[in-house]
Amino acid sequence: MEKRQLGKSELRVAPLAFGGNVFGWTADEATSFSLLDTFVAAGFNLIDTADSYSHWAPGNSGGESETIIGKWLKQSGKRDQVVIATKVGGGKVRDLSPAYIEKTVEESLRRLQTDYIDLYQSHYDDLKTPVEETLATYDKLVKAGKVRVIGASNMSPERLLQSLEASETNGFPRYESLQPEYNLYDRQKFEREYLPITQQYNLGVISYYSLASGFLSGKYRSKEDAAKSPRGEKAVGYLDERGQNILETLDEVAADYKTTPTSVAIAWLVQHPGITAPIVSATGTKQLEDLLKATQLQLDAGAIEKLNIASDL
Numbered sequence: 636m637e638k639r640q641l642g643k644s645e646l647r648v649a650p651l652a653f654g655g656n657v658f659g660w661t662a663d664e665a666t667s668f669s670l671l672d673t674f675v676a677a678g679f680n681l682i683d684t685a686d687s688y689s690h691w692a693p694g695n696s697g698g699e700s701e702t703i704i705g706k707w708l709k710q711s712g713k714r715d716q717v718v719i720a721t722k723v724g725g726g727k728v729r730d731l732s733p734a735y736i737e738k739t740v741e742e743s744l745r746r747l748q749t750d751y752i753d754l755y756q757s758h759y760d761d762l763k764t765p766v767e768e769t770l771a772t773y774d775k776l777v778k779a780g781k782v783r784v785i786g787a788s789n790m791s792p793e794r795l796l797q798s799l800e801a802s803e804t805n806g807f808p809r810y811e812s813l814q815p816e817y818n819l820y821d822r823q824k825f826e827r828e829y830l831p832i833t834q835q836y837n838l839g840v841i842s843y844y845s846l847a848s849g850f851l852s853g854k855y856r857s858k859e860d861a862a863k864s865p866r867g868e869k870a871v872g873y874l875d876e877r878g879q880n881i882l883e884t885l886d887e888v889a890a891d892y893k894t895t896p897t898s899v900a901i902a903w904l905v906q907h908p909g910i911t912a913p914i915v916s917a918t919g920t921k922q923l924e925d926l927l928k929a930t931q932l933q934l935d936a937g938a939i940e941k942l943n944i945a946s947d948l
Contacts, residue, residue: 636649636677636678636679637649637650638680639839639911639912640839641754641784641811641812641839641841641911642784642810642811642812642836642837642838642839643811643837644783644784644811644812644839645783645784646718646753646754646783646784646811646839648680648681648718648839648911648912649678649679649680649681649912649930650905650911650912650913650930651679651681651901651905651912651913651914651915651926651927651929651930652679652681652682652683652720652841652912652913652914652915653670653671653674653679653681653682653683653914653915653916653917653923654683654684654843654914654915654916655682655683655684655685655688655700655701655703655704655916656684656685656688656689656700656916657689657700657916657917657918658684658688658689658699658700658703658704659688659689659692659695659699659700659702659703660688660689660691660692660695660699660700661918662918664703664706666918666919667703667704667707668703668706668707668710668711669920670917670918670919670920670923671704671707671711672711673920673923673924674923674927675711675713675716675717677924677927679927680716680717680718681717681718681720681841681912682704682717682718682719682720683720683721683814683841683914684700684701684704684719684720684721684722685700685701685721685722685723685725685726685756685758686698686701686721686722686723686725686726686739686742686743686746686758687722687725687726687727687728687758688700688701690726690727697726697727698742698743698746701721701743701746701747702746704719704746704747705745705746705747705748705749706748708747708748708749709748714749718753718754719747719749719752719753719754720752720753720754720755720756720786720841721743721747721752721754721755721756722755722756722757722758722788723735723736723739723740723743723755723756723757723758724736724739724757724758724759724760724761725758725759725788725789726758729759729760729761730761730764731757731760731761731764731769732761732763732764732768732769733764733768733769733771733772736769736772736773736776737772737775737776740752740755740776740781740782744781750780750781751780751781751782751783752781752782752783753783753784754783754784754785754786754811754812755773755776755782755784755785755786756785756786756787756788756812756814757769757785757786757787757788757790757810758788758789759788759789759790760787760789760790760791760794762794766794766797766798766801767801767805767807769798770785770798770801770802770805770807770808771805771807773785773807773808774807774808777808784808784811784812785808785809785810785811786810786811786812786813786814786839786841787810787812787813787814788813788814788815789814790813792828792829792832795810795813795829795832796832798810799832799836809836810838811838811839812838812839812840812841812911813829813832813833813838813839813840813841814840814841814842814843814914815829815840815842815843816842816843816844817840817842817843817844817845817904817910817913818842818844818845818846818847818851818900818904819847819851819881819885819900819903819904819942819946820847820850820851820873820877820878820881820946821844821847822946825842830909833909834909839911839912840909840910840911841911841912841913841914842904842910842913842914843913843914845900845901845904845913845914845915846897846900846901846915847870847873848867848869848870848873849864849867849870850869850870850873850878850882851881851882851885851896851897851900852895852896852897852900853882853885853886853895853896853897855867855870855871855873855874856874856879856882857874858871858874861874877946880945880946881942881945881946882896883945884941884942884944884945884946885899885900885942887941888934888938888941888942891938892932892934892938894932895925897925897926897929898925898928898929898932899929899932899934899938899942901913901915901926901929901930901932902929902930902932902933902934903934903939903942905929905930906933906934906939
């Protein structure tokens with residue numbers, strides 16, 4: 636399995652990440668264990684979660700995903716085979732102050748049943764806290780061996796640049812990765828505002844919403860289709876002329892390669908030179924296996940050009 640360097644860090648990850656937002660929500664503990672076993676057995680290693688997952692599910696308060704991953708790590712003995720990425724400062728709390736990070740990292744380590752976190756990410760920016768204070772705290776955690784590498788997720792381009800400059804000026808560890816929303820439909824913000832930064836600073840990119848809330852799978856082709864699923868509510872926003880054009884092109888390319896629109900949409904991301912590892916989620920092993928196969932699909936230049944034109948900004 637090809638491993639890609641994450642930014643300039645020592646981390647090497649396979650070209651697809653598993654999104655742990657489903658653990659403790661739409662995937663119970665036993666199912667989650669099976670999914671993780673399948674993922675790692677296939678040669679993949681990057682598992683992405685957050686301290687707030689899955690607080691939105693009825694009866695949950697956050698931390699459920701980390702807890703399940705921690706139990707799996709202990710039971711499987713596969714800690715050295717995976718790269719664990721989690722986040723701080725998301726959910727109901729947008730806080731990246733030193734006191735909050737130092738408290739919360741200990742809670743994540745305890746739930747994950749590990750001594751260190753491979754990639755610790757700022758989930759949402761905290762405009763009340765100077766970036767220097769946040770980065771100085773991460774510096775302490777790295778020096779203490781509790782965190783190996785840091786990354787950022789929902790942060791403005793301006794604050795991301797400010798953080799990268801602060802790290803260089805003060806000798807702090809820098810954000811080695813960015814986790815943005817990016818897929819065949821949602822291209823504008825990343826390509827225009829973030830891609831120049833990630834290329835200039837050689838940052839890894841772990842993109843989320845790889846299938847645009849399921850829209851790019853082709854299962855939501857009308858408002859009636861979208862109404863059948865709670866997740867489909869967001870897909871309604873993609874049902875414009877451009878969205879329909881993208882679906883038609885995905886169908887054409889999928890037919891050419893004798894595969895599915897889902898595989899084509901994922902393969903487009905995997906082959907994107909600016910993307911390190913798109914995130915996918917699954918609630919069943921068959922669904923996951925199909926997603927993993929997408930990394931083996933090699934789209935030729937003509938197919939990629941056709942997709943780019945269909946989704947042109």
